[in-house]
Amino acid sequence: xxxxxxxxxxxxxxxxxxxxxxxxxxxxxxxxxxxxxxxxxxxxxxxxxxxxxxxxxxxxxxxxxxxxxxxxxxxxxxxxxxxxxxxxxxxxxxxxxxxxxxxxxxxxxxxxxxxxxxxxxxxxxxxxxxxxxxxxxxxxxxxxxxxxxxxxxxxxxxxxxxxxxxxxxxxxxxxxxxxxxxxxxxxxxxxxxxxxxxxxxxxxxxxxxxxxxxxxxxxxxxxxxxxxxxxxxxxxxxxxxxxxxxxxxxxxxxxxxxxxxxxxxxxxxxxxx
Amino acid sequence: xxxxxxxxxxxxxxxxxxxxxxxxxxxxxxxxxxxxxxxxxxxxxxxxxxxxxxxxxxxxxxxxxxxxxxxxxxxxxxxxxxxxxxxxxxxxxxxxxxxxxxxxxxxxxxxxxxxxxxxxxxxxxxxxxxxxxxxxxxxxxxxxxxxxxxxxxxxxxxxxxxxxxxxxxxxxxxxxxxxxxxxxxxxxxxxxxxxxxxxxxxxxxxxxxxxxxxxxxxxxxxxxxxxxxxxxxxxxxxxxxxxxxxxxxxxxxxxxxxxxxxxxxxxxxxxxx
Numbered sequence: 001x002x003x004x005x006x007x008x009x010x011x012x013x014x015x016x017x018x019x020x021x022x023x024x025x026x027x028x029x030x031x032x033x034x035x036x037x038x039x040x041x042x043x044x045x046x047x048x049x050x051x052x053x054x055x056x057x058x059x060x061x062x063x064x065x066x067x068x069x070x071x072x073x074x075x076x077x078x079x080x081x082x083x084x085x086x087x088x089x090x091x092x093x094x095x096x097x098x099x100x101x102x103x104x105x106x107x108x109x110x111x112x113x114x115x116x117x118x119x120x121x122x123x124x125x126x127x128x129x130x131x132x133x134x135x136x137x138x139x140x141x142x143x144x145x146x147x148x149x150x151x152x153x154x155x156x157x158x159x160x161x162x163x164x165x166x167x168x169x170x171x172x173x174x175x176x177x178x179x180x181x182x183x184x185x186x187x188x189x190x191x192x193x194x195x196x197x198x199x200x201x202x203x204x205x206x207x208x209x210x211x212x213x214x215x216x217x218x219x220x221x222x223x224x225x226x227x228x229x230x231x232x233x234x235x236x237x238x239x240x241x242x243x244x245x246x247x248x249x250x251x252x253x254x255x256x257x258x259x260x261x262x263x264x265x266x267x268x269x270x271x272x273x
Numbered sequence: 274x275x276x277x278x279x280x281x282x283x284x285x286x287x288x289x290x291x292x293x294x295x296x297x298x299x300x301x302x303x304x305x306x307x308x309x310x311x312x313x314x315x316x317x318x319x320x321x322x323x324x325x326x327x328x329x330x331x332x333x334x335x336x337x338x339x340x341x342x343x344x345x346x347x348x349x350x351x352x353x354x355x356x357x358x359x360x361x362x363x364x365x366x367x368x369x370x371x372x373x374x375x376x377x378x379x380x381x382x383x384x385x386x387x388x389x390x391x392x393x394x395x396x397x398x399x400x401x402x403x404x405x406x407x408x409x410x411x412x413x414x415x416x417x418x419x420x421x422x423x424x425x426x427x428x429x430x431x432x433x434x435x436x437x438x439x440x441x442x443x444x445x446x447x448x449x450x451x452x453x454x455x456x457x458x459x460x461x462x463x464x465x466x467x468x469x470x471x472x473x474x475x476x477x478x479x480x481x482x483x484x485x486x487x488x489x490x491x492x493x494x495x496x497x498x499x500x501x502x503x504x505x506x507x508x509x510x511x512x513x514x515x516x517x518x519x520x521x522x523x524x525x526x527x528x529x530x531x532x533x534x535x536x537x538x539x540x541x542x543x544x545x546x
Contacts (some may be wrong), residue, residue: 006376015532017441018294025291026368029346029380040532054545067375073302087375089368096298102340102360103279107302112398121526132408160401163436167527168290253394254440259288259313259357272312272327 005033007058007066011051011081016040017072019091027067034067042072044110048080055084073109120170127166128175135159135172140191143174149195150175152187153203154222155212157249157257161202174202175253184233188242200261201239201246206232208250278306280331280339284324284354289313292344292364301342307340315345321353328357346382393443400439400446407447408432413464416447421538422468423448424461425475426504427495428485430522430530434475437531457505461515473534474512474519479505481523 010023014089016038027034037058039051058066068086072078083166094109133139134146136159143149148171150158158175165173183190192199206229213223221227239246247260262271283296289311300307312324312329324374331339341359345351355361369380406412406420409432416422420442423431429503431448438446457464479502486496494500512519520533535544 014298014529015526017300017528017532019290022295022364025287025344026365026372029369030372030376030378031381032376032378036534036543037545038543040536051545065375067372071298085369089371091295092299093367094367095362095364096302098360098362099299099303099340102338103303103305103307105303108304110302113311124527125430125433128436132405132432135405157398159405160398160440163401165442167433167437167440246394253288254397255288255290259290259311265520270309270311272310272324 005035005062006064007062008034008036009051009055009058009066009068009086010036010038010071011042011048011055011068011074012038012040012071013077014040014042014071014073019069023067023069031150042077042081043074045077045080046166048077051081052084055081055086059085073107075109094130094249123170124167127170128163130172131162131166131174134172135162137176137189141208143191143195145172145196146174147171147197148173148261149192149199150202150261151178151192151199151244152246153178153209153235154205155209155216156202156204157254158202160254161249161257161261164254165261168258171261176234178231179235180231183231183238186238186241188238196242197246198265199242199244200264201235201244202257203232203236203246205240205248205250278308278350279337280309280335281309282312282324282328282331282339282341283309283344284312284315284321284328284341284361285344286316286346286350287313287344289344292342295364300441307468314356314441315350316347318350318353321345321350324354325357325520328354328359341494345517347382348382383471391458396443397440400443401436403445404435404439404447408435410449410462416464416468417446419447419468420444421474421534422447422465422472423534424451424452424465425477425519426471426508427481428482428489429475429477431475433527433531434522434530437527438534441531442535451504451508453504453507456504456511459511459514462509469515469517471538472515472517473537474507474508474517475530476505476512476519476521478521478523484495 008023010020012019020036020038042048042051055066055068066086068247069089069091070081071091099104150162152158154177162173165171176192206225208221209228210225217223245264249257281296283293285292293309293311315324328339328341339359340428341382342362342364343354345354373379382520423435425431427450437448438444449465479498482501483496483498490496518537522530
C-alpha cells in the first residue's frame with residue numbers, strides 16, 4: 001500500500017468532466033491518494049504543449065511520472081500530449097480504433113460535436129426551470145407535464161434528485177412533500193391523485209433522517225427519532241396502499257437514486273430495470 | 274456513411290452514468306445513429322446473465338452485434354458479460370492493468386467504493402441547498418460563504434450554471450441578477466461589493482438573448498432586440514469597470530460554462546487555466 005500522493009492529469013479538448021469522473025471511479029480501486037488536475041479546452045498545439053509542460057514539471061517535482069488520462073480527438077494534439085513524461089491512458093484512441101472497425105466507418109475527428117444540439121440544450125434548461133418551479137410542492141400547475149413526481153417526507157432527498165434528473169436527463173421532475181396532514185387524512189395530496197402512475201416515492205432510515213433533521217433544527221420535535229419513525233411508517237403505509245414504487249435513499253448517491261427512479265418509470269427502454 | 278441505427282449497451286455495476294456520457298461523446302465522432310441502453314447495478318451473476326440475454330436478443334433482432342461498453346469491477350461478472358454477442362469495449366480492465374503496473378499495486382476490485390464518502394455527499398447537498406437559497410439574488414445572507422457569485426442580466430444562464438457547480442463540484446454558487454436600476458446607478462448591487470473578488474460574469478449575444486426572452490414573454494419590451502442590446506452593453510461596461518472576468522454563454526453547454534468559471538476562480542489548482 002502506497003501512501004504517496006500521485007498526480008493525475010485529465011487532458012481534454014472539451015471540459016474533461018466525463019474523463020475526470022471516469023478517472024475518479026477507476027482510481028477509487030487503488031489504495032493510494034490521488035490529486036486530480038483537469039486541463040480542459042486543449043484545442044490548439046500551444047495548449048497541448050502547455051499541458052506537456054505542466055505534466056513534465058509534475059514529473060520532476062514528485063520524481064515519478066503522473067498518470068495522464070487523455071480524450072483528444074485531434075491526432076496532432078494527441079501526439080503532442082502523448083510525448084509527455086507520464087503514464088498516458090488514451091481514452092479516445094483506445095476505443096475509436098475498435099469502433100471504426102465494428103462500424104465499418106471512420107470517425108470524423110471533429111471536436112465538441114456533442115454540444116451543438118440546441119434542441120437538447122433547450123430541453124435541458126426547460127426541465128431545470130420546470131423542476132425549480134415544482135420543487136417541494138411549490139406549484140400544482142402543469143403537473144400533467146411532469147415526467148415524474150417524486151414524493152416523500154421532508155429531507156429525504158427529493159430536491160437534489162429532481163434537479164439531477166432535470167440536469168442530466170432533461171426530465172421534468174416535480175417533487176411534492178408528504179406532510180402530517182396527508183397522513184391524518186390517510187390519502188395522497190389530492191392534486192397528485194390524477195398522476196398516480198408517474199409518482200415515485202423516496203424513503204430513508206429513521207436514524208439517518210433524525211441525524212439530517214437535527215443538523216437543520218437541532219433538538220426540534222421535527223428531528224426527534226420518534227417523530228421520524230412515525231412519518232416514515234405513515235409514508236410507507238401510503239406508498240403501499242397507493243401502489244407507489246419507492247427506494248430507500250439512506251446510503252445512495254444522487255446518481256444512484258436518479259438511476260433507480262429512471263428504471264422504474266422509463267417506458268422507452270433507454271434503461272433496463 | 275451508415276444510416277442504420279446501432280444499439281449501444283452500457284453495462285455497469287454502478288449507475289453507468291459516467292460510461293454513458295463517455296460513450297455518447299466518443300460515438301458523436303461517428304456519422305451514424307445510436308440508441309443507448311443503460312444496464313445499471315449489474316452486481317450479481319444473475320444480473321450479468323440478464324444483460325447478456327438482452328445484448329444477444331438485440332444482436333438477433335438487428336442482425337448485427339451491439340456495441341457494449343462495460344465498467345464491471347468484478348472479474349467473474351466481467352467474464353460473463355464478455356461472452357455476449359457484442360463488440361465489447363471494456364472500460365475498466367483496459368485501464369486497470371496499466372494502472373496496476375504504473376502504481377505498483379493491485380486494484381481492490383471493490384464495487385462502488387466512491388459512494389461511501391459521506392462528507393463529500395453532505396457537502397454536495399449543502400451546496401445545492403445554498404445555491405437554491407441564493408438563486409437570482411433571493412438572499413443576501415451568507416454571501417461571505419459563497420465560493421462564487423455569478424452575475425448577469427436575465428436569461429443568461431446563471432441558474433443552471435450555479436446548480437451544476439453545486440451538484441458536480443459541491444461549490445456554493447450564488448447568483449445575482451444585474452437589472453436596469455444597477456445600470457442607472459452605474460454600480461454593482463451594493464450587497465455584492467465586498468465580494469468583488471469572487472464574482473464572475475455571464476454574457477450572451479443579443480440575438481440569442483432576444484430569442485430566449487421571446488419564448489418566455491413573446492413580444493415584450495423585455496425581449497426586444499434593442500432592449501437586449503442595451504442591457505448587454507451596460508452589463509459589459511460594468512464588468513470592465515469593475516474588472517470582473519466574464520464568459521459568453523451563447524453556444525456553450527452548462528458544463529463548458531461551469532468549467533470556464535472554475536478555471537477563473539479556482540486557486541487550488543485542481544484545474545488549469
